[in-house]
Amino acid sequence: MSALLQVNDLRVSFRQDGKTSMAVKGVSFTVDRGETVALVGESGSGKSVTALSTVSLLGDSAIVEGSVLYDGQEMIGADAKQLMDVRGNDISFIFQEPMTSLNPLHTIEKQLAESLALHQGLAGAAARARILELLAKVGIRDAEDRLGAYPHQLSGGQRQRIMIAMALANKPDVLIADEPTTALDVTIQAQILDLLADLKASEGMGLLFITHDLNIVRRIADKVCVMKDGEIVEAGPTAEIFDNPQHPYTQMLLAAEPTGHPDPVPENAQELIRTDELKVWFPIQRGLLKRTVGHIKAVNPSSIAVRAGETLGIVGESGSGKTTMALAVMRLIASEGGVNFHGDDLRKYSTKDLRQLRKDMQIVFQDPFGSLSPRMTCAQIIAEGVAIHKIDPDRDPRDLVAEVMTEVGLDPVAMDRYPHEFSGGQRQRIAIARAMVLRPKLVVLDEPTSALDMTVQVQIVDLLRDLQRRYGLAYLFISHDLNVVRAMSHKVVVMKQGDIVETGAAEDIFVNPRHEYTRTLLAAAR
CATH class of the missing domain: 3.40.50.300 (P-loop containing nucleotide triphosphate hydrolases)
Structure with missing residues (x-):
């Protein structure tokens, strides 16, 4: 019997400013029914790009080659109707940053109901009952009181649980989970992992699990694919990878704590x-x-x-x-x-007087994508507070930006890029740099x-x-x-x-x- 999801020689490049850069370089793996495959590696290694390629969710600048078969159907080059039928129904996603996926203008109930109406035809009391059931499953307390809430009224962990409920609503064959427990506390994390394991067993669901948390990988995955610079450098059964890693990069990941x-x-x-x-x-x-x-x-x-x-x-x-x-x-x-x-x-x-104190009191928010302006470059984001609070006025702000970017592990060469051009981890480092440049x-x-x-x-x-x-x-x-x-x-x-x-x-x-x-x-x- 063929695998539920087969990825063969997947190659993904991006065109930008007349240049082409390769993000994924000949990746191959399979996900069987009832199996969990973990993609692990550092931010920017190509994990999320690989996942998004499975149902053509990358932008127009992406060049995708190779083959992605879902239940025997070729996804690369598939027409819009075929992709729409598969997305959210047969293959569902839990994304890393819930605030980029949830509509800030709609209540939680409306967003969940929309998915149920589109894929299952549920409405009214039946939809409401299903929504309450889903919210209870993912650990939302007082679910009925939360139905009218908007995303900004929930904590980061609660928003992530809403995303998980939306992904599970239509009982998909393949669930692609991109850092699904990133924002969750350890007790809820354990519940969610148990829930995913139960669904995998009861529904025969295949799970592609993207994470940087190796403790989760050890607990939930059947197979592991270790990615570095767009390539799978090591793959195999979870126990074998953890007990006897062969590649130096895998050994480094396992030693990092x-x-x-x-x-x-x-x-x-x-x-x-x-x-x-x-x-x-x-x-x-x-x-x-x-x-x-x-x-x-x-x-x-x-x-x-x-x-x-x-x-x-x-x-x-x-x-x-x-x-x-x-x-x-x-x-x-x-x-x-x-x-x-x-x-x-x-x-x-007063509010005006408090502004003078903001230099001394800084905050790094949980969701970097939600707190970084998409219209500003990395340099502009970091330097914004420098100009407002007149930090080292005789010094070129770009020198300060380069210095603090180096401190937080970012290459200053990238200072003129925009937030969407960085990985999730890199965006978090930009947020840290923005706070630290003011020396609060x-x-x-x-x-x-x-x-x-x-x-x-x-x-x-x-x-x-x-x-x-x-x-x-x-x-x-x-x-x-x-x-x-x-x-x-x-x-x-x-x-x-x-x-x-x-x-x-x-x-x-x-x-x-x-x-x-x-x-x-x-x-x-x-």
């Missing part, structure tokens, strides 16, 4: 940020007069403190209030309670390594620790990757449903967790 600890905080370090009973509740309004009938309690009264040169790790499930707390600290959303920065109560500052005192890092492959994670962790050492930076470090949190943090705060359930020194939390929820998080990460 954030380790070590940040430098101790100086004894005389000043307290930089403190919250006093900080609270963020969002009103639930219903009816014609929009009366408040309740509240979404995003952050219940919470107090934290961070000194110069110190990292406070904030962990917890998606929707637990981690990012909301950080945004409230930055005065980017309304809140109650005190926020003190360098001893000053930020509540007394406090940086909120919201999942800064979530889009990065393992080797670059190690580099970014080392970079962040080095920058902290040199400039005495304070970090609020939000992440679901507990290995990264442990390598970065002096102290850790554990949040659950808006409450801080445990706080303490990082090693104490990881070695001797006191709260049951903390123990659950740590167990799910192993």
Whole structure:
């Protein structure tokens, strides 16, 4: 019996400015029914381009050659009707960055209902019941209350779960998952992986799983294809690849894991940020007069403190209030309670006065594509704050851009490219560079390594620790990757449903967790 998906000698080139560059170079693999094949490799290695080629989702600048057979049908060169029949129905995608795939103007219910109506003819109560079933499957709490929400009203992890629900809605034969658990906390990640495994077994679904997280690969994949520079350098059964890797690049990937600890905080370090009973509740309004009938309690009264040169790790499930707390600290959303920065109560500052403080308080957002202007080059994005805050006015801004790009592992030669010309990991590094070029005192890092492959994670962790050492930076470090949190943090705060359930020194939390929820998080990460 032939494989469900057969990729043979796939070659993909892109035309740009009269030049042609090859992104995928003769890739071949198969995905059988009920089988999971993992494509692993660094950002820019060609994993996503390979996946998008299977149903001709690349732009007009792409030249695709070779063969992609789905259930015996040739996809390369197929007509529009054949591709439309297959896309989203027989072959479904979970994309890496949900904000680029979800319509910001439509509610969650409308977007899910559209897919069900198009492919299954479901509408009305039947569609609503199916939507609630899907949302429950992917771990959305209080699903009925979320139906009317827009994408920007959900956390990054919740948006990713919506994407997974949309992909699973039509029970596809082949599911192509491009970093599907990137934004998910470890407990939900485990649930989603179990869900995908159950669907694979019950539906006979083939799964092409693209990820940089080798722990996930070990857990879920039957076969592994390791990609580097557009080629598969090693392929085979998962156990064989992990136990006896042959290629030096595979060996390097398996050895890459954030380790070590940040430098101790100086004894005389000043307290930089403190919250006093900080609270963020969002009103639930219903009816014609929009009366408040309740509240979404995003952050219940919470107090934290961070000194110069110190990292406070904030962990917890998606929707637990981690990012909301950080945004409230930055005065980017309304809140109650005190926020003190360098001893000053930020509540007394007007919006105009706060702008002067933004140089000292920077943030790296979770979704780099959503926070980078598609109309600005890399150099313009990084240099924008330099001009606003008059950083080194006598120096050429492009020199500053080149310097910080080198610091975060980007080639300054690429500074005139646009965000869409970079991989997901490279876009995240641009976001980090934009914050670091201002040499701030406090940086909120919201999942800064979530889009990065393992080797670059190690580099970014080392970079962040080095920058902290040199400039005495304070970090609020939000992440679901507990290995990264442990390598970065002096102290850790554990949040659950808006409450801080445990706080303490990082090693104490990881070695001797006191709260049951903390123990659950740590167990799910192993």
